[in-house]
Amino acid sequence: MAIGETIRNSQIWKSIFRHPMPLDRRNRIVVMLTNFFLHLHPVSIKKQGIALSFTWCMGGVTFFLFMVETVTGVLLMFYYRPTLEWAYNDILALRDVTSLGILRELHRWGAHAMVITTWLHMYRVFLTGSYKPPREFNWVVGVILLLLTLLLSFTGYLLPWDQLAIWAITVGSNMARATPFLGYEGPGQQLLTIGGIDMITDKSDARFGLLGARFVGEETLNRFYVLHCIAIPLAVALLLAIHFWRVRKDGGISGPL
């Protein structure tokens, strides 16, 4: 008797996997219904829905990259302290000293790749008209996810705390200064005064809210770190769950119901 069979018949194996090996048709159906990681999928699917020339696999790749970012990101958090004293030095150490410093490369290039695959996924969904009924709302969820992907990348851009980082964030966040009514250089903010006192100043405008300070400094580093590691990933995880659930409920990735 093969050792593999002994293992698969053991009490431990059977307690973990609720199904036999998916070797025949019946068990290939059962496995999709009883396995937690597979239950996201339907049991059967239109052949068209898995043709690579049709799907480009870009949504799946984006999700995979999100997982890569999560794993490498958690590991990087062990090495990195978001303070003015340590941020740059910790990244320097990742480059020059730390054994698994390549984690940072994986994380950074994975992030760039994720922005690109998100755009390509969206491009495919548009070109196949897959945003049309009944998937209008899932497209909206996707647009929010696109926005969150860009914000994840943007908040992460600051963390190495080098010249590239702070000036890119300075240029990007300077826009908030010009928010109509809410930015202290924006149109119409002059109108928001009470008894001659300006409501919108460089200490109370939209940019201050974003940076936590009047310029990109330690408060901003802390704020972006928390947004990057906790707040935005949680929001993305929730929306991803909705996004995938809707794909199932709306009858696959494209075509009328």
Place this chain on the structure above:
Amino acid sequence: MHASPFFLSDVAGFLGGYYAFIAAMNGVFAFLLWRKYGQPGWAITWSAFAAAMMVLASLALSGAPSLVPALPDSVRNVVNALSGPVLYSLGTVALFTVLFIFRKFFVQSMVAWTILNAALVLMGLSMADQNFAAIVMKPDNVPIVGLVFLLAFFTWVATKQAVVNDERIARGEPPMEKLNDEKVLVWPDLVYTELICMVAVAAFLLLWAICLPAPLEEPASSVKTPNPSKAPWYFLGLQEMLVYFDPWYAGVVLPSLVVFGLMAMPYLDFNKKGNGYYSIAERKFAYLSYQFGFLVLWITLIILGTFLRGPNWNFYGPFEYWTPYKVEVLNNVDLNQMFWVQWLDMPLPRAAADAPWYSQLGHILLRESPGLVVLGLYLVALPPLLAVTIFRGMFAKMGFIRYLIMSNLMLLMLSLPLKMALRWTMNLKYIVSIPEISLNF
């Protein structure tokens, strides 16, 4: 030119591998043509091309300045002299127009393969230019090069299928996707594909991470402003718009409108056709609108902002050295100046400093009346006019509210290319300029 004597020998190894890769790619292609597709004629052609690439590879590996294949200086100088924001923008629009109109020609495999190889060779020849290489090989710019090739590839994949489907639909046959209607089990057909994709992406990412170190510049310093200061690459299209608009519009309102417009899209597109298959003919208006927004406005502006904008946000040709001393004359004029001073030969209407607020307001409105009239005509009068002319059919199908949102989103998107054209032709700075409340448009 600030040529380093070591540049060519430094880049020689990369270029050698690069040309050898093109050769290998064409070798495999030729083999497939010969054995799988039975086209020995084409197989010989591409084998010969592969051999030529091997010659380039060995020349590049020599590392000798006289041997490394590069564009002649004269060609580089002509390209630098000719390139500018106007030619770049009009050129990309013309290119996309030609690609769209003659799409049946361009999607043919041999044509697409020829264009791909031409682009790769041109890229290789350009990489032997130090100024070009300095920008393109910046670690954070490498993904954009990848994006360009990926977008070209996937646009080809999509257009090829759309052309086939459109021909089938014209003949009264269902699109190809409908022929693949039978169901298959997710295990093994989908889960195995996913697994292979994951392994492939992980391997690719590891290779990328090993070959290209992540950038790390000097420690942050809030007093040393780099020139140029650039946002992350995916926002450079927005930064490029700052040339034409103030930050409140280019950096806040337009991006918000892009997000809103994308979300509104499925509710505005009333066309029931083209759901679940590639097609262009069945949804031309939606297709062209999206491609204009995505490829022309978003992607090409990112490329412009990344590769062609240097110190002081000045325009630099692809082979030009980014000298911070380049001076560009800015003599842009507001519309109110043009109207009152240049055309009517009058001073700008201005209230006395101690005049009551309504007089101040009246003078501002009078001063800005030309711009306000232009904007009013554009955003308020144009939509109804379009509704009874070229959009008559759409208006009837969409209803008032949806039509109003669609037409205004469309006009606001077009405000960017229009403002560009006005800048290039009339040196127009602002259509409406009310510095009293920081409102410039």
